[in-house]
Amino acid sequence: MKNQLLSRRQALKLSAGTVAATGLGLYAPAVISSDPITLRYLGTAVSMGDEVQKKLFEDTGLKVKFIAVTTDEVTKRVLTQPNSFDIVDTEYFSLPKLVPSGNILGMDTKRIKEWDNVTSIFTKGITPKGKKVGLQGTAPSKVMYLEGSTGKSFAGDVTQYATLIPTIYNADTLGIRPDLIGRPITSWAELLNPEFKGKAATLNIPSIGIMDAAMVVEAMGEYKYPDKGNMTKSEIDLTMKIFTEAKKSGQFRAFWTDFNESVNLMASGEVVIQSMWSPAITAVKSQGKDCIYQPLKEGYRAWAAGFALPKTTKGKKADAVYEFVNWYLSGWVGAYLNRQGYYSAVLPTAKQYMSEDEWGFWMEGKAAKGDIVSPTGAKLASAGEKRDGGSYEDRMGGVACWNATMDENKYMVRKWNEMVAA
Amino acid sequence: MQFSLGKIKPHVGWLALPFALVFFAYFVLPLVLTIIVSFWDYTDYAIIPDLIFDNYIYIFEGCLSNEGGLCLTFKTYLSTFFFCFFTWLITLVLGFCVAYFLAFYVNSIPLQVCLFLVCTIPFWTSNVIRMVSWIPLLGRNGLVNEFFLSLGIIDQPIEWLLYSSFSVILALVHLYTLFMIVPIFNSMIRIDRSIVEAAYDAGASHRQIIFNIIIPLSKTGIIIGSIFVVTVVMGDFLTIGIMGGQQLASVGKIINTEMNYLQFPGAAANAVILLIITIFIIYVMTKFIDIRKEL
Numbered sequence: 001m002k003n004q005l006l007s008r009r010q011a012l013k014l015s016a017g018t019v020a021a022t023g024l025g026l027y028a029p030a031v032i033s034s035d036p037i038t039l040r041y042l043g044t045a046v047s048m049g050d051e052v053q054k055k056l057f058e059d060t061g062l063k064v065k066f067i068a069v070t071t072d073e074v075t076k077r078v079l080t081q082p083n084s085f086d087i088v089d090t091e092y093f094s095l096p097k098l099v100p101s102g103n104i105l106g107m108d109t110k111r112i113k114e115w116d117n118v119t120s121i122f123t124k125g126i127t128p129k130g131k132k133v134g135l136q137g138t139a140p141s142k143v144m145y146l147e148g149s150t151g152k153s154f155a156g157d158v159t160q161y162a163t164l165i166p167t168i169y170n171a172d173t174l175g176i177r178p179d180l181i182g183r184p185i186t187s188w189a190e191l192l193n194p195e196f197k198g199k200a201a202t203l204n205i206p207s208i209g210i211m212d213a214a215m216v217v218e219a220m221g222e223y224k225y226p227d228k229g230n231m232t233k234s235e236i237d238l239t240m241k242i243f244t245e246a247k248k249s250g251q252f253r254a255f256w257t258d259f260n261e262s263v264n265l266m267a268s269g270e271v272v273i274q275s276m277w278s279p280a281i282t283a284v285k286s287q288g289k290d291c292i293y294q295p296l297k298e299g300y301r302a303w304a305a306g307f308a309l310p311k312t313t314k315g316k317k318a319d320a321v322y323e324f325v326n327w328y329l330s331g332w333v334g335a336y337l338n339r340q341g342y343y344s345a346v347l348p349t350a351k352q353y354m355s356e357d358e359w360g361f362w363m364e365g366k367a368a369k370g371d372i373v374s375p376t377g378a379k380l381a382s383a384g385e386k387r388d389g390g391s392y393e394d395r396m397g398g399v400a401c402w403n404a405t406m407d408e409n410k411y412m413v414r415k416w417n418e419m420v421a422a
Numbered sequence: 423m424q425f426s427l428g429k430i431k432p433h434v435g436w437l438a439l440p441f442a443l444v445f446f447a448y449f450v451l452p453l454v455l456t457i458i459v460s461f462w463d464y465t466d467y468a469i470i471p472d473l474i475f476d477n478y479i480y481i482f483e484g485c486l487s488n489e490g491g492l493c494l495t496f497k498t499y500l501s502t503f504f505f506c507f508f509t510w511l512i513t514l515v516l517g518f519c520v521a522y523f524l525a526f527y528v529n530s531i532p533l534q535v536c537l538f539l540v541c542t543i544p545f546w547t548s549n550v551i552r553m554v555s556w557i558p559l560l561g562r563n564g565l566v567n568e569f570f571l572s573l574g575i576i577d578q579p580i581e582w583l584l585y586s587s588f589s590v591i592l593a594l595v596h597l598y599t600l601f602m603i604v605p606i607f608n609s610m611i612r613i614d615r616s617i618v619e620a621a622y623d624a625g626a627s628h629r630q631i632i633f634n635i636i637i638p639l640s641k642t643g644i645i646i647g648s649i650f651v652v653t654v655v656m657g658d659f660l661t662i663g664i665m666g667g668q669q670l671a672s673v674g675k676i677i678n679t680e681m682n683y684l685q686f687p688g689a690a691a692n693a694v695i696l697l698i699i700t701i702f703i704i705y706v707m708t709k710f711i712d713i714r715k716e717l
Binding site: 072075076079096097098100101198201204206207247252253254255256257258260261264268269270405409410413414416417418420421422 | 494497498501558581664667670679684688
């Protein structure tokens with residue numbers, strides 16, 4: 001996938017000349033004087049196609065160069081090479097590692113035009129209609145603000161400086177093969193149901209895997225965590241004990257670390273129920289296999305990402321970063337993300353760029369009136385179909401916990417390794 | 423081909439300089455750094471220069487008390503040794519047979535080259551693609567299971583074909599047999615044919631020729647091939663990870679996980695221990711031959 005992106009990016013370079021000729025004259029804003037500024041964009045770039053770069057250049061005259069790496073690698077780079085990029089797109093759960101290093105600056109919310117319209121899930125921890133969102137784990141609303149632009153600790157109150165300007169987020173759950181299961185699935189506890197012995201899977205990424213494990217343990221009624229995202233040592237022991245026993249009895253067909261592995265496991269029928277990410281569901285479906293991103297009664301595990309400014313980006317480059325972020329939130333990208341099944345941070349602007357039918361399907365849980373297509377033109381749903389999990393309110397309102405970095409992270413990783421070795 | 427270092431004229435010694443520099447910059451220096459960092463302290467977001475033994479103590483925590491079975495480190499090494507031993511044994515037998523065939527039964531050089539190329543086929547695709555393609559072959563609904571089902575040999579798909587120790591060793595053998603073939607072939611091709619003929623004329627059986635002549639004279643190749651296979655498998659985490667369904671432990675995977683969680687000093691300490699153990703294995707192997715003399 002990454003190779004494809006690269007080659008398309010190279011193709012874009014060739015066409016950039018023609019775009020510049022038509023685009024620059026009409027749209028060039030004041031910041032851009034003569035040569036276009038290229039921002040080095042560090043992130044996983046899961047959601048960013050070339051259309052985004054093209055549209056960005058048309059609208060603002062800015063260029064971005066993607067440095068696409070894995071989530072863990074993003075964290076490593078911010079800590080070890082903060083001058084190798086101009087803007088970073090990272091996850092909220094990495095912040096407890098990033099902020100104390102002082103390598104990222106707080107972003108001035110006064111310079112973000114749409115800041116007041118950023119969804120209240122980030123700023124207040126409630127959905128737009130006022131439903132309280134589960135705040136266990138590293139919930140964005142808990143790590144949203146810094147005391148000052150160079151603060152090294154999180155602020156308790158609302159301040160002028162945001163750690164990350166939210167870009168993309170979603171609610172994750174279990175994926176299932178309804179055709180191979182043949183009955184309704186309603187609880188996380190089903191992951192360890194002996195009925196699916198040898199046909200279940202989870203991910204071998206400890207920090208996310210343990211959250212899914214905690215959802216399962218709680219659903220089984222074994223234990224109720226005060227905070228799944230920040231377990232004590234004995235809670236980690238308890239969680240891992242249950243999973244180790246399940247693993248020893250052959251419950252899991254495999255663990256996966258790579259997105260494509262999860263797609264293969266599911267599409268081949270090796271696995272019928274597993275922890276999964278939403279684009280993986282789409283990938284399985286595009287192979288003609290029935291696959292559902294199953295809403296469960298205990299709720300979702302959510303994640304969120306956003307933009308941060310490294311301390312080394314200054315002056316004109318920093319201005320360009322703010323311009324880029326403002327453009328990102330102005331609607332076109334939001335619609336682009338929503339069409340892939342993710343959610344955008346500023347909903348009203350994204351709505352302007354989506355048709356009524358698209359908005360109804362993706363955000364309001366309504367049945368599609370016509371075909372629903374992805375930004376690349378692949379058909380995702382036909383008329384009459386509804387989105388798994390329903391509306392934005394239902395899905396985000398049903399969030400139980402967020403991806404997290406625990407205080408006992410080191411112990412957790414060790415216990416996880418012990419489970420793998422068991 | 424037989425010369426010793428002592429015979430090299432002193433004034434051409436500088437020819438070794440470029441390689442020595444590369445060796446120093448990309449091997450000695452990183453290794454020294456790894457050893458130094460293994461004594462440092464660390465937090466979630468920083469590594470702190472220090473001289474502590476905590477990282478090593480942490481690795482062997484619970485290993486002496488033996489409470490609740492083996493500790494993580496012993497279990498992991500046991501699992502790694504297991505894969506290492508069987509991969510070594512199978513690649514050795516296979517590699518020896520293939521090399522023997524290539525050296526003694528294929529007489530035309532173009533054909534030998536051609537067959538060598540065939541041996542490199544496993545390396546023509548990327549690691550990930552190769553791993554993924556095992557699923558349609560060995561999976562629950564894969565070709566092998568369907569074949570056995572259709573013959574009526576089994577009535578349930580065999581589960582242990584994929585994501586098991588079997589599939590891990592299969593994939594490792596598939597990958598690394600070439601590392602055995604090349605050095606063993608290289609040794610065999612230099613065996614003087616007249617010795618074999620003399621043995622034959624003196625009435626030695628086929629078996630006696632292999633065990634008393636070919637094997638002793640290919641010992642160098644066997645040991646070099648063994649060193650390749652053992653070092654590669656000891657550090658492997660990709661193949662064991664993917665083919666074992668991430669459910670089987672390997673030392674490499676533990677180091678990989680620690681790196682991902684920015685626990686560099688912990689990973690460095692683990693790497694140093696892995697290095698010591700691997701070097702020890704190689705040391706024992708080289709006791710069987712004097713490589714410098716044999717080359």
